[in-house]
Amino acid sequence: MLYTSLVGGNSMEYKFTEIEKKWQQRWDEEKAFKRLEDPNKEKYYMLEMFPYPSGNLHMGHVRNYSIGDVIARFKTMQGYNVLHPMGWDSFGLPAENAAIERGIHPDTWTNSNIDTMRQQLKGLGLSYDWDREVATSSPSYYKWTQWLFLQFFKKGMAYKKISSVNWCPSCETVLANEQVVNGGCERCSAQVDKKELEQWFFKITDYAERLLQDIDKLDGWPEKVKIMQQNWIGKSEGAMVNFTIEGTEEKIAVFTTRPDTIYGVSFMVLAPEHPLVLELVKGTEYEEAAKEFRKKAEHMSEIDRTSTEGEKEGLFLGRYVINPMNGQRVPLFIANYVLMDYGTGAVMGVPAHDQRDFEFATKYNLPIIPVIKPKNDEIDIDNLDRAFEAEGIMINSGPFNGLDNQEGIAKIIEYMEEKGIGESKVNYRLRDWLISRQRYWGAPIPIIYCDKCGTVPVPEEDLPVILPTDVKISGKGNSPLATSESFVNTTCPECGAAAKREVDTMDTFVCSSFYYLRYTDPKNDQHPFEMDKTKYWMPVDQYVGGVEHAILHLLYARFFTKVLYDMGLSPVDEPFSNLLTQGMVLKDGHKMSKSLGNTVSPEEIIAKYGADTARLFILFAAPPERDLEWSDQGVEGSFRFLNRIWRLVTESINEIHIDNMVDTGKLSSQDKELRFVLHNTIKRITNDISQRFNFNTAVSALMELVNAIYDYREKCKNGKLNNAVLSDAITCLLIMLAPFCPHITSELWEMIGREDSIHDQKWPQWDEEALVKDQVEIVVQVNGKLRDRLMISTQATKEEIEKAALGLDKIQELTSAKDIVKVIVVPKRLVNIVIK
């Protein structure tokens, strides 16, 4: 044997550091978790969201990866061919900040972080196939990010348009929303402006309807995530109507979900950024005010602007528009609560039936014209104190009066289409995905601009477009790549003339939108992934990650999968069959953060108690989808439990006979009781892990089993101990604990004389026979209050149970002077006697 056993001499201490090192080394050398396609085995793809290599593992990672590891190991023991990969989402802002603040190159910083964190992950004993490791910042990966961009471009799914970014005038740089604090720059506090730039977008809106419809396919996703995605896509049905600007031929298109209220329009509002605004006020007395108003609105966050609580501010533009339904002339405003990004950036104001319009009209003294009245006349429709937004009957609406408003919607749209003033329209809240980033540390967008040929994609054979190293990362200016002359200046792939490269890089969400596909074929340098591989492994059977990704990452990944499916590159159109969104790790009720000084480092915990204890605690302390409160004392409790198991096995080593089979014909009552607890535990844990992911209750069940084994040993001290029963219980205990605590169980497995690996064992099956009890306790209630209990045969009929309950002394006492109205009998549970 290559490895010396740690049980030597007299020491029976649980030496977790040595044990963990020994097994981790062995798994590494043996590549114990390397997996290939195997057509004879059913596959299971277990995936956890890959981390950003920030420098050190934190408790959130430990939680995420411990959950994934339990599932992966459990599924392996159930006989599946389990793919369990790990990698790095290694492009991003912090690497650039490190470069600016400490002068380290992002590449150096990132790679050293990856090395540290890989070691830390290995220190947790996670069952990854490390041969599949990917890093999105490596050229061999971002080559495919770029290649996929080109495919999107060819399909017309990637396009450029003007869009605004946060701009700090003092730092002269683009800021992420996160870097804007209370309207100011996080570094210098200068007030942040908006700047218009031409940027790349992916047409996710083309897929809005499918992304919405296919939510129905996601049976294994939490309802709350599905609802969040549905709301994010925000489908609404209504009409597009054209209002003409008085004195011109110009028309303003408006989207409304309530065409039935169009006769109630008393004003119209444009977003301050609407392209018509400056044109309309040019040279008028309103010009200055409008410009100023626009600037002010730009400084407001979208959250403040759309808040229904905030003050609605508007400005009259001195112009009027004509309501196409009745020819009515209504004033035109701009207002902060109208967003350019939603619909057409223009809103028809119907104060009687929309609360925001109501508030606006009240403030600016605009008429409130009711056009829907409630069916029951409960509300005085001519003197509203707030908008009436419910269903009703149409009034003041010319030929449509008297119609039910739902019917009115259809009739009005029909009329508009006939007259050419409007049409039926479905609108989505979802906007196209802006992927351009004015940053260095990302995948360069593979586009070349030629004076003659225009926008030319980089030929696929020239990929990857390598990130240059001669770049000044100063945190100033638009795009750092523009400072590298060797990068920017190139030749046009079509005509050979001098040309310039695109200097923006891609959003990191692009990189993380296909990594789960790349894992199936991570080393392929001819294709992003091959169908024979993706067909075997996809879809991901179980995806685990933080709930904070419920919308963006998960929606983008779904979008990518659908586009790739349509291109014939993916065998599935939904990437993740089952999703588990895990809660955060808190300390003292708050998220762990450096600024709060309440962090606990995984390394410290591992050094003090070992990885098995850390994993066990984090799985035991709370169910996975809930937030978890960190407790140092709780960790000690988990450590004590492992010590208790260590002692149980090492002290019983002479009684454990691994080859003995349990003879069910010769069992004492103690034997039967232990077997009942064992098989009940197997049943509970199997269900807890596979059906509910409630690892906390699974661990409790293991603790109860350990308590039961201790009890059994105590009770059978004087020679009554059945070695086979005890051995069976201990073996099953170790097997069931193995996915949670892989090191200690491996060590004990070896100590009881097994030469194979515990992680290759079959997951135990429970025996229903062992769970059959002859007697069961039944609760007896009177008027729903617990009054007594009785033991009765599990075979007893409802009548027998009722009779037994009514015969109890205590029940007789309580019921003798009263009328028994009803008796409810729930077999094996309770009897409730209703008296008067």
Next chain:
RNA sequence: GCCGAAGUGGCGGAACUGGCAGACGCGCUGGACUCAAAAUCCAGUCUGGCUCACACCAGGUGCGGGUUCGACUCCCGCCUUCGGCACCA
């Protein structure tokens, strides 16, 4: 603000389909072992009342209502805390 969650002992949590509220663990109290301590083991631990004690009685799952023989669980209305809000990942 909008969207989505969560609230149960001193603490983390359990109660799976409407059927014994508080499993399991932590902490605390008492005891055993020890010269002593640590470790370990045993017992107790929702609140109030009554009792030497066993028992018994009443109340109790954020707050206020409702449905039901029976509600932590279902319905209506609030309160508090947390997550997301499109350039953090």
